[in-house]
Amino acid sequence: xxDAAHSGSPPRSSILTPDARTRKRNAAEARFKYYGLxxxxxxxxxxxxxxxxxxxxxxxxxxxxxxTLDVPLSAEVLDPEGxxxxxxxxxxxSFGYDALIEDAxxxxxxxxxxxxxxxxxxxxxxxxxxxxxxxVRYFVLANPEEVGTVREFDLLANGRIDAFxxxxxxxASAERDSNVSPEQLRLAEALKExxxxxxxxxxxxxxxxxxxxxxxxxxxxxxxxxxxxxxxLIVLVLALPIGVAASIYLEEFAPKNRFTxxxxxxxxxxxxxxxxxxxxxxxxxFINWAGLPQSAPxxxxxxxxxxxxxxxxxxxxxxxxxxxxxxxAAALGVGASKMQSVFHHVLPLAAPGILTGTIxxxxxxxxxxxxxxxxxxxxxxxxxxxxxxDGFFDPASALPVQIYNWTQRADPAFVExxxxxxxxxxxxxxxMNTLAIVLRRRFERRW
Amino acid sequence: MPVxxxxxxxxxxxAGGYVSGRARALAxxxxxxxxLHSLPNFYGLNVGLxxxxxxxxxxxxxxxxxxxxxxxxxxxxxxxxxxxxxxxRGLVMSDVRRVAGxxxxxxxxxxxxxxxxxxxxxxxxxxRQSLAEIGVALGADVRPEVLEAAQSYREWSNRxxxxxxxxxxxxxxxxxxxxxxxxxxxxxxxxxxxxxILxxxxxxxSIAILTTLGIVLSMLFExxxxxxxxxxxxxxxxxxxxxxxxxxxxxxxxxLLWGTLYISFIALLVAVPIGLMSAIYLSEYxxxxxxxxxxxxxxxxxxxxxIVYGLFALLTVGPLLRDYFAQPLxxxxxxxxxxxxxxxxxxxxxxxxxxxxxDIINAVPQSMRDGSLGLxxxxxxxxxxxxxxxxxxxxxxAVLLAASRAIGETMIVVLGAGAAARLDLNPFEAMTTVTxxxxxxxxxxxxxxxxxxxxAFALGLTLFVITLAxxxxxxxxxxxxxxxxx
Numbered sequence: 001x002x003d004a005a006h007s008g009s010p011p012r013s014s015i016l017t018p019d020a021r022t023r024k025r026n027a028a029e030a031r032f033k034y035y036g037l038x039x040x041x042x043x044x045x046x047x048x049x050x051x052x053x054x055x056x057x058x059x060x061x062x063x064x065x066x067x068t069l070d071v072p073l074s075a076e077v078l079d080p081e082g083x084x085x086x087x088x089x090x091x092x093x094s095f096g097y098d099a100l101i102e103d104a105x106x107x108x109x110x111x112x113x114x115x116x117x118x119x120x121x122x123x124x125x126x127x128x129x130x131x132x133x134x135x136v137r138y139f140v141l142a143n144p145e146e147v148g149t150v151r152e153f154d155l156l157a158n159g160r161i162d163a164f165x166x167x168x169x170x171x172a173s174a175e176r177d178s179n180v181s182p183e184q185l186r187l188a189e190a191l192k193e194x195x196x197x198x199x200x201x202x203x204x205x206x207x208x209x210x211x212x213x214x215x216x217x218x219x220x221x222x223x224x225x226x227x228x229x230x231x232x233l234i235v236l237v238l239a240l241p242i243g244v245a246a247s248i249y250l251e252e253f254a255p256k257n258r259f260t261x262x263x264x265x266x267x268x269x270x271x272x273x274x275x276x277x278x279x280x281x282x283x284x285x286f287i288n289w290a291g292l293p294q295s296a297p298x299x300x301x302x303x304x305x306x307x308x309x310x311x312x313x314x315x316x317x318x319x320x321x322x323x324x325x326x327x328x329a330a331a332l333g334v335g336a337s338k339m340q341s342v343f344h345h346v347l348p349l350a351a352p353g354i355l356t357g358t359i360x361x362x363x364x365x366x367x368x369x370x371x372x373x374x375x376x377x378x379x380x381x382x383x384x385x386x387x388x389x390d391g392f393f394d395p396a397s398a399l400p401v402q403i404y405n406w407t408q409r410a411d412p413a414f415v416e417x418x419x420x421x422x423x424x425x426x427x428x429x430x431x432m433n434t435l436a437i438v439l440r441r442r443f444e445r446r447w
Numbered sequence: 448m449p450v451x452x453x454x455x456x457x458x459x460x461x462a463g464g465y466v467s468g469r470a471r472a473l474a475x476x477x478x479x480x481x482x483l484h485s486l487p488n489f490y491g492l493n494v495g496l497x498x499x500x501x502x503x504x505x506x507x508x509x510x511x512x513x514x515x516x517x518x519x520x521x522x523x524x525x526x527x528x529x530x531x532x533x534x535x536r537g538l539v540m541s542d543v544r545r546v547a548g549x550x551x552x553x554x555x556x557x558x559x560x561x562x563x564x565x566x567x568x569x570x571x572x573x574x575r576q577s578l579a580e581i582g583v584a585l586g587a588d589v590r591p592e593v594l595e596a597a598q599s600y601r602e603w604s605n606r607x608x609x610x611x612x613x614x615x616x617x618x619x620x621x622x623x624x625x626x627x628x629x630x631x632x633x634x635x636x637x638x639x640x641x642x643x644i645l646x647x648x649x650x651x652x653s654i655a656i657l658t659t660l661g662i663v664l665s666m667l668f669e670x671x672x673x674x675x676x677x678x679x680x681x682x683x684x685x686x687x688x689x690x691x692x693x694x695x696x697x698x699x700x701x702x703l704l705w706g707t708l709y710i711s712f713i714a715l716l717v718a719v720p721i722g723l724m725s726a727i728y729l730s731e732y733x734x735x736x737x738x739x740x741x742x743x744x745x746x747x748x749x750x751x752x753x754i755v756y757g758l759f760a761l762l763t764v765g766p767l768l769r770d771y772f773a774q775p776l777x778x779x780x781x782x783x784x785x786x787x788x789x790x791x792x793x794x795x796x797x798x799x800x801x802x803x804x805x806d807i808i809n810a811v812p813q814s815m816r817d818g819s820l821g822l823x824x825x826x827x828x829x830x831x832x833x834x835x836x837x838x839x840x841x842x843x844x845a846v847l848l849a850a851s852r853a854i855g856e857t858m859i860v861v862l863g864a865g866a867a868a869r870l871d872l873n874p875f876e877a878m879t880t881v882t883x884x885x886x887x888x889x890x891x892x893x894x895x896x897x898x899x900x901x902x903a904f905a906l907g908l909t910l911f912v913i914t915l916a917x918x919x920x921x922x923x924x925x926x927x928x929x930x931x932x933x
Contacts, residue, residue, distance in 0.1 A: 025825055032827035036728025039721045043745045043801070046794040050748075053763040054755065245651035253645060254652070266655040272848065272918040273911065274855020276882050277662060280907040283889060284665030291514045291544075306658050313655075339641040367752025370857035370882070374889050389451050400754040400858075407761060407862060415762065422755050433750060
């Protein structure tokens with residue numbers, strides 16, 4: 001016992017009844033723990049709110065309103081020469097088909113016994129998308145022998161009519177809107193009761209190309225998905241071999257000298273360079289200097305390759321490092337050269353880790369937007385690019401850029417499309433990341 | 448596409464080289480592989496790689512250099528008086544390139560033959576029309592000088608491609624033959640091949656340096672061009688940003704920097720406490736099952752692309768803040784604001800801060816925890832008075848890395864922060880950032896001679912320097928910290 005113990009007053013409290021100071025400390029402890037829990041919950045809450053808001057906004061894009069009409073492909077209009085020559089039929093532009101759709105709508109209204117006051121035939125036909133005439137025209141061009149018959153078509157409804165059934169347009173808002181009238185909405189309702197107007201799953205959203213500002217109902221992600229796929233292919237073909245080669249050198253062969261130090265510092269810095277800077281690089285080097293075409297997947301792929309390389313190099317080096325030195329020693333011991341020990345033994349053992357890192361790098365590249373804006377991928381592209389390798393040089397869009405593009409347009413239907421496109425993007429990312437996790441679980445070896 | 452077929456031919460040649468090299472080596476040892484210096488595969492690889500690598504290198508170099516050389520030649524044959532007042536040499540050259548591409552297309556489609564092509568003259572009015580038919584739309588009729596230049600451009604590039612094909616094939620064949628002739632049972636094929644592969648590995652590793660060099664040079668050159676037209680002092684210290692495409696723009700960076708820093712500050716204000724506290728909770732308090740669920744879920748936030756956060760800011764957070772905070776408080780009517788972008792960016796940074804801090808907290812030695820707990824401190828006292836002070840340098844490094852992320856972030860601010868450059872304190876006001884302006888100056892119609900476009904490169908360089916400095920500092924701090932406990 002020290003003197004200090006004697007000099008103080010005897011303890012008044014017992015260990016069973018905590019004194020004020022202990023209670024305060026315990027309360028602080030509980031508070032601190034509660035703060036931590038709150039922080040975790042806030043993080044999770046943010047995730048949930050984010051996903052739910054995107055899902056609510058975007059779910060509508062996958063359902064689209066269609067109107068089924070019997071369109072008379074009358075020979076007088078489509079084939080005035082009467083010789084069924086495809087070249088002559090092709091001369092009738094989409095505009096010529098509008099009259100046919102008008103006739104079809106009139107016939108439908110008469111058949112179903114619908115009559116709406118103050119709605120002329122032209123306005124009635126306007127509840128069908130202006131894309132519909134092009135749709136009928138493509139069909140006729142593909143099947144010229146059908147001219148003169150009456151065919152049933154599932155035509156896209158106008159975007160505003162679609163919005164009416166999704167709740168964005170109401171009778172009251174239609175009063176003030178010059179693009180749609182309450183009479184047209186009543187016609188749409190009547191057609192729905194008749195069964196000619198239906199809402200169903202919208203495959204066209206995934207397969208169609210983008211559409212102009214006036215036709216949100218026809219806009220789709222086809223070109224964007226294809227463009228993204230091309231870029232991912234380029235990234236995979238370039239970034240994987242280069243990344244693995246660089247990692248092998250740095251991890252297995254590089255002597256400790258200034259040159260390797262510079263490379264190391266460069267890689268760790270490149271990993272943290274803002275993505276938009278890579279866009280500037282792409283614009284200055286690949287487009288202005290090397291003269292590659294704008295909006296082309298090849299440029300996007302090259303820029304994303306440079307961006308993904310540090311990610312792949314870092315994860316590849318980690319998985320090379322995790323292969324125990326005994327493997328190398330054993331290979332060297334039975335007479336393999338250093339190169340053989342790496343390529344025959346270390347690399348195969350590190351392959352699952354490399355693959356996982358590559359997939360995660362690709363997922364990152366798939367979602368990247370900013371650099372692609374600068375190399376002209378925001379351009380409006382309706383044509384599908386050709387098959388590779390020529391298609392790599394054709395203009396294309398990319399999924400995230402298409403989303404950005406749609407957010408910049410006036411019609412609120414495009415906002416719905418953008419959110420829908422995000423759902424598609426997130427599904428792709430989820431698949432890639434799940435694949436990475438499964439690979440890791442399945443092949444990971446602990447030494 | 449000739450280049451594609453050229454690559455295929457080289458590939459086939461290399462494959463053939465592998466087979467024949469291997470066979471020749473075995474033959475020189477009378478089929479007894481024990482008498483060879485190296486494994487038979489190495490002899491094959493030696494011939495194959497000798498055919499493949501130099502040829503491919505030449506191909507890449509040639510495709511990069513040819514357009515530059517031809518551009519230079521053609522630019523010099525366009526007479527000065529052929530350039531209209533309103534245009535520049537560069538614009539005329541791009542016309543020339545397009546006409547040349549169009550003429551190529553016409554010949555390929557068989558619209559006109561090679562002989563007719565050489566006799567074309569600009570007086571034929573149908574050139575523009577026939578070009579338009581194959582998708583090359585020209586703004587005006589083709590002038591004789593442009594046509595002439597386009598024709599010689601086309602001629603030169605055809606000649607160049609021809610020469611390239613011949614040279615590349617020659618190099619491939621030469622590599623093949625030389626390596627094949629050298630193949631002999633005493634040739635040290637393994638050593639040669641392994642040295643070659645090592646060179647390739649070094650080349651791959653050097654791409655990192657090339658990229659950095661490319662970034663710095665591309666921005667430096669254009670920035671120098673910019674500063675020739677616009678005084679640097681006004682750029683770095685100007686408080687007004689109003690680009691005007693007719694000239695006479697004010698291009699001061701300060702309002703943009705202010706917006707960038709303000710938004711990043713709010714983002715860090717959100718991300719650092721939440722990220723740090725959740726890292727502490729998950730590593731010190733949470734049970735195994737909670738950690739197994741919560742940690743990956745928070746990390747999902749890091750895997751979500753920034754465009755998704757941008758749209759979230761635009762559609763959900765922005766209107767919410769405007770309707771429930773800004774308008775009732777009378778602070779503003781804009782749904783895009785510093786607050787919107789800052790909050791959403793903060794959410795984006797949570798996993799970044801939390802996983803970095805998690806690593807750092809786990810690096811604090813267990814003995815320090817044990818010591819503190821042994822003295823009777825509670826868990827939270829241990830964390831606040833032992834672990835956090837010990838981990839402080841690392842945490843500072845993590846915050847700096849997060850700050851550099853925030854400063855360089857683009858899509859969230861493009862969609863959430865607005866486009867108005869101003870120096871203001873009100874967080875519910877729309878402001879803009881360096882990255883937003885880079886995007887807006889470089890998309891759409893750009894003219895690489897005007898300061899309004901070139902300013903984007905100076906902005907990019909500034910951004911690059913700031914983030915680089917933050918990263919280097921942060922990495923230095925983190926590394927020092929790690930060494931302390933190793």
